[in-house]
Amino acid sequence: MRRVAVVGAGMTRFVRRAMETPKELAWHAGRMALDSCGLTLKDVGGVCIGSAPDAFDGVHMKGEYLADGSGAWGKPVMRSFVGGGTGVFLGPHGWYHVASGLFDVVLVVAEEKMSSFYPHAQAAFVTIFDHTTERPLEPNLLWIFALEMNRYMQTYGISKRDIAQVAVKNKRNAADHPCAMLGEANITIEDVLNSEVLAWPVQRLDVSPVSDGAVAIVMAAEGVAERITDRPVWVQGVGWNLDTAYWTNRDLAYPEYVERAARMAYDMAGVREPRKEIHIVEPYDPFDYKELHHLEGLLLADRGKAPELTAQGVTARGGAMPVCPSGGLLGVGNPITAAGLMKVAELFWQLRGEAGARQVPGKPERGLAQAWGDLMQVGTVTILGTRRPA
Amino acid sequence: MSISVGIVGIGWTGFRPATPEVSYKEMIYEAATRAYADAGVDPRRDVDSFVTVSEDFHEGTSIFDEYVPDQLGGAQRPVHTITGDGLHGLAAAAMQILTGRFRVVVVEGHSKASNILTLPHITHYALDPILNRPLDVNPIAVAALEACRYLHESGTTREQCAAVVAKNRRNALRNPAAAYGANLRAEDVLRSEMVASPLARLEISDQADGAIVMVLADAETARRLSPHPVWMRGIGWANDSPSLESRCWDRAVYAEQAAAMAYRMAGIGNPADEIQFAEVDDTFAYKELQHLEALGLCAWGRAGPLTVEGATAPNGRLPVNVSGGSLGLGHLLEASGLARVLEVVLQLRGQAGSRQLGDVNTGLAQSWRGVPTTSGAVAVLSNQLSGGES
Numbered sequence: 001m002r003r004v005a006v007v008g009a010g011m012t013r014f015v016r017r018a019m020e021t022p023k024e025l026a027w028h029a030g031r032m033a034l035d036s037c038g039l040t041l042k043d044v045g046g047v048c049i050g051s052a053p054d055a056f057d058g059v060h061m062k063g064e065y066l067a068d069g070s071g072a073w074g075k076p077v078m079r080s081f082v083g084g085g086t087g088v089f090l091g092p093h094g095w096y097h098v099a100s101g102l103f104d105v106v107l108v109v110a111e112e113k114m115s116s117f118y119p120h121a122q123a124a125f126v127t128i129f130d131h132t133t134e135r136p137l138e139p140n141l142l143w144i145f146a147l148e149m150n151r152y153m154q155t156y157g158i159s160k161r162d163i164a165q166v167a168v169k170n171k172r173n174a175a176d177h178p179c180a181m182l183g184e185a186n187i188t189i190e191d192v193l194n195s196e197v198l199a200w201p202v203q204r205l206d207v208s209p210v211s212d213g214a215v216a217i218v219m220a221a222e223g224v225a226e227r228i229t230d231r232p233v234w235v236q237g238v239g240w241n242l243d244t245a246y247w248t249n250r251d252l253a254y255p256e257y258v259e260r261a262a263r264m265a266y267d268m269a270g271v272r273e274p275r276k277e278i279h280i281v282e283p284y285d286p287f288d289y290k291e292l293h294h295l296e297g298l299l300l301a302d303r304g305k306a307p308e309l310t311a312q313g314v315t316a317r318g319g320a321m322p323v324c325p326s327g328g329l330l331g332v333g334n335p336i337t338a339a340g341l342m343k344v345a346e347l348f349w350q351l352r353g354e355a356g357a358r359q360v361p362g363k364p365e366r367g368l369a370q371a372w373g374d375l376m377q378v379g380t381v382t383i384l385g386t387r388r389p390a
Numbered sequence: 391m392s393i394s395v396g397i398v399g400i401g402w403t404g405f406r407p408a409t410p411e412v413s414y415k416e417m418i419y420e421a422a423t424r425a426y427a428d429a430g431v432d433p434r435r436d437v438d439s440f441v442t443v444s445e446d447f448h449e450g451t452s453i454f455d456e457y458v459p460d461q462l463g464g465a466q467r468p469v470h471t472i473t474g475d476g477l478h479g480l481a482a483a484a485m486q487i488l489t490g491r492f493r494v495v496v497v498e499g500h501s502k503a504s505n506i507l508t509l510p511h512i513t514h515y516a517l518d519p520i521l522n523r524p525l526d527v528n529p530i531a532v533a534a535l536e537a538c539r540y541l542h543e544s545g546t547t548r549e550q551c552a553a554v555v556a557k558n559r560r561n562a563l564r565n566p567a568a569a570y571g572a573n574l575r576a577e578d579v580l581r582s583e584m585v586a587s588p589l590a591r592l593e594i595s596d597q598a599d600g601a602i603v604m605v606l607a608d609a610e611t612a613r614r615l616s617p618h619p620v621w622m623r624g625i626g627w628a629n630d631s632p633s634l635e636s637r638c639w640d641r642a643v644y645a646e647q648a649a650a651m652a653y654r655m656a657g658i659g660n661p662a663d664e665i666q667f668a669e670v671d672d673t674f675a676y677k678e679l680q681h682l683e684a685l686g687l688c689a690w691g692r693a694g695p696l697t698v699e700g701a702t703a704p705n706g707r708l709p710v711n712v713s714g715g716s717l718g719l720g721h722l723l724e725a726s727g728l729a730r731v732l733e734v735v736l737q738l739r740g741q742a743g744s745r746q747l748g749d750v751n752t753g754l755a756q757s758w759r760g761v762p763t764t765s766g767a768v769a770v771l772s773n774q775l776s777g778g779e780s
Contacts, residue, residue: 001490021520053452060447060515063473064763067629068636074647076627077765078478081471083453089470100488102655127452242469245457260466268491374456 003389004098005225005232008037008218009345014181014333017115018212022057023069026111029214029338030071033107037218037228044218045103047072048094049079050086050110052336052373055124057116070109070216082242082380083128084286084373086110087215087340091369091382092238094219104224111214112335121210128375130245142207146199148252148376149289153201155253156304158292160201164192165310166288167205170324173317174331176357179342181211181333192288208286211333215341217348222388233351236366237269237383247375258297258372261379265368266299269383270390274299278383280350280360280367281321282343285328294370295323297379322360325350336373340380343369347384394775395484396612396619397604399429400735404600405569405720408504414449414601418500419461421601426463429605429615431494433463437605438492440464442471443479443499443724447512450505462498462603474627475499475757476602476728477767481625483606493611497604499725503597517762522634529761530594534586536639537676541588543640544683548588550694551675552579555592557703558672558711562718564704564745569598569720579675593675598720602728604735609775618739623752623770624658626651630764637764642677644766645684645756652754653686656770661686666750667708667737669730671758671766672715681756682710685768704745712737712745727757731769738773 010032012018012025020028026049034040049070054062063079070077080086080093087110094108114121125141152158168187175185184191187205195204218228225232239261243250250256262274271277283294292306300321301309309315315323326332326346329339347367349355366385372378401424403417412420426433433440442458451457455471458464472479476499483495506512513529540546556576562568574592582591605615612619628647631637649661658664665687672678679693687708688696696702702710713719713733722729734753736742752772759765 054446054515055452057519058515059519060512061445061473061759061763064516064629064632064759064765065518067632067765072629073631073636074643075629076648076651077629078482078627079473080482081453081473082455082469093470096482096485096489099490100485102485102488124452127446127450128456130457131451240468240470241466242455242459242464244460244465246460257466261468264468374453377456 002099002101003222004095004219004235006217006348006384007220007225007228007232008033009348010036011179011215011342011345012213013179014211014213014335016181016211018113022066022111022113025113025212025214026066026069026109029216030107030109033216033218039218039228041071043105044071044075044107046097046106047075047077048090048097048106048108049077050090050337050341051079052083052086052112053124055127056114056121066111071107082373082378084336085371085378085380086373087337088343088369088371088382089240089380090341091235091344092240095235095238098219098221105218105220107216107218109214109216110337110341112338113212114210114335115212142199142202144376145287146202149201149287151252152289152293158304158307160193161189162307163289163292164189166291167192167330169310169316170285170328170330173325174327177327177332180327180331181209182331202287206288208329208334211335213333213335213338215338215345217341217345231352233348233384233386234388236385236389237265239264239381241379243377245375247377252376254303255293255297255379257377258294258370258379259299261381262298265381265383278366278368279364280325280347281323282326282346282367282369283323284371285324285330286334288330290372291324294372298368298370318361325358325360340371344382351384351386394609395487395622396607396609396616397622397735398607398612398616398619399425399431399605400732401425401428402567402600402602402732405567405598405722407569407598407720409599414500414502415461417601418498421603422462422498425603425605431605437494437496439486439495440467440469441479441483441495441497443474443476444471445473445724447515448506448723462496475759475767476725477755477757477769478627480731480769481627481767484622484625487606487608494605494607497606499728500601501597501722501725502599503723504599509597513761518633528586530589531586532761533674534589537588537674539639540676540680544691546679546691546694548580549576550679550698551593552576553697554672554675554678555579555717557697558715558717561704561712562714565714565719568714568718570596570718571714589674595673595716595721598722600722600725602725602732604728618773620735620738621772621775623772624652624656625769627767632764634762642680642684642766644764645681648766648768649685652768652770658770662688664752665754666752667712667747668710668754669713669733670710670756672711672717673721673758673760675717677758678710678715685754685756704747709747712747727755727767730755730757734771738771
């Protein structure tokens with residue numbers, strides 16, 4: 001199998017309302033990623049695009065619209081789509097472009113502009129529900145996450161206070177991220193518990209802010225990657241898994257599809273004991289409870305026990321298993337697919353020792369990024385490491 | 391580099407102008423069941439990954455990939471969507487197989503166009519929201535602009551475009567799956583209502599409903615599963631500029647580039663000699679001519695005269711759209727490219743019934759994503775691997 005490495009990354013600031021068009025945001029991120037490894041568009045064989053639902057921008061066939069801004073004028077370009085899971089799915093998507101032998105270098109771009117939807121992007125989500133059985137109820141996406149959070153808390157006896165720790169940790173981590181749209185960095189658990197109730201048990205500070213932004217990475221084949229950089233970061237494993245559309249039939253206490261995606265990636269990476277072999281974790285944290293839920297699905301914590309790891313400081317930036325050292329979606333912001341690819345970029349920077357004030361201690365050799373999306377339905381996983389896969 | 395991915399199963403349902411009695415899920419299920427039976431595979435056991443193609447605005451549902459796994463047998467398995475044509479989906483599946491980590495991959499595309507009351511209003515949302523959409527131009531007028539330029543530069547006439555319609559609608563009479571078979575004369579086409587000069591009503595393909603599923607496998611598995619695997623010897627895809635202001639308006643540059651990629655992979659140096667028949671995009675009649683020239687199957691400006699001379703008829707030197715094409719079969723939105731591939735597979739297997747071409751072993755399928763895109767893909771298919779191996 002042809003090995004694939006990440007050789008460059010770039011990221012715009014995440015902001016509430018970007019003045020740039022989606023094409024421009026994509027261009028800025030792509031340009032930064034190429035500049036970071038000394039390449040130009042002439043070196044790029046193909047382009048992979050990620051962007052969440054067209055409803056945000058009201059642009060039909062958004063991948064086509066984004067193509068030139070993403071550097072794909074006159075090139076093969078493909079947009080993959082698994083809802084909120086798309087950002088981390090760009091890892092597997094770029095990987096199979098290169099590992100297939102069809103491309104030596106691909107530019108991978110994730111762009112999201114949620115502010116175009118007026119007054120709030122949340123309203124776009126009513127169109128993700130089943131047109132016959134659910135949409136007439138005019139559901140709100142927050143409601144179903146409230147159901148899931150409640151089920152998670154009830155099943156394992158987890159308190160709102162346990163969960164609020166995650167929001168406190170991630171927002172504090174994000175204070176060190178130059179691209180973060182963070183407001184107050186030093187919130188307390190009490191602040192979270194006293195924030196406005198959106199849909200019980202979800203409160204405002206349990207939720208990541210909607211935002212605009214773009215992230216890009218450059219992926220290259222073995223033999224090419226080493227010529228581009230002295231420190232390629234290798235794709236060691238990828239996994240993805242989509243559960244049934246009938247989400248009401250699922251036990252929401254545990255994300256089985258995340259476990260299946262993780263097992264697929266661990267198998268490819270040759271990881272047998274993930275809790276020992278994964279040194280940095282960037283799980284998807286659009287809500288604070290999701291970081292915990294996902295750590296369990298990723299087999300990095302026992303079921304219902306992830307809050308304990310957080311309480312013990314294991315998941316702090318200086319802990320034994322740093323989780324969301326970037327600041328995550330809760331801290332940096334949540335332009336959906338860009339936020340997912342931001343997690344892959346964070347692993348790239350951390351594993352190269354380039355994360356600045358966010359750098360985790362020690363010399364991490366392997367990290368995992370994960371995203372989630374659709375109707376609490378899809379898991380996507382990318383494992384990167386400093387060691388070239390066998 | 392030559393690739394060897396085999397198509398070992400095909401299934402389809404349709405194609406009809408309207409299908410009020412079935413949902414898209416039921417159509418996909420029917421097509422998938424037939425494809426799995428054809429390939430002799432159990433989707434729950436033998437399929438490693440699923441790729442589907444769709445666009446949210448065509449479905450009327452955001453994050454449409456939520457709704458694909460169940461009827462495909464893909465729940466809790468690796469499934470992802472490409473927001474592209476079926477040929478892009480086929481390319482994604484082929485790349486996965488070529489990594490060596492997937493043996494059997496399924497591709498699905500469908501159209502429930504009859505649910506869309508006013509398709510041009512949807513297509514309008516694909517125009518640049520800042521520069522073009524405020525002009526409030528009907529998207530068909532964008533195609534008309536291109537048709538004007540192409541006719542002017544290539545010397546092609548409206549009579550030659552009308553001959554394409556007469557041929558494809560007549561071909562469709564021999565295809566039991568086709569929705570729009572008819573005995574028309576070129577004069578009838580020219581006399582039909584002018585929609586946007588120079589495009590008359592009958593030069594614009596009508597939509598149809600249907601679903602197409604294909605099972606792909608690596609060479610070894612393909613030989614084991616199928617007595618008549620059809621090999622994807624080359625595949626390519628490319629975009630010209632999405633911006634109306636900066637694209638090429640006479641030539642189909644995207645098709646030239648996609649073809650160059652596919653021919654390079656397939657080792658085809660002289661396509662006009664080596665491609666025996668072709669299924670090309672004919673969303674508008676002039677597109678068939680423009681595409682034949684872009685694919686190198688005839689010289690610039692020659693496709694029109696050749697069509698009038700009968701060279702592209704089923705008994706001609708280069709049969710084109712023996713299936714009836716989009717004009718005769720019905721345009722299938724994202725599944726259109728798969729419809730082109732379906733006909734090539736049937737012809738190469740010798741299963742095309744009364745429209746079977748004599749003694750063919752290499753065919754080409756090409757797609758275009760429609761107005762206002764410059765996105766196209768090409769596949770070269772053969773019932774023999776290069777070197778006479780079957």
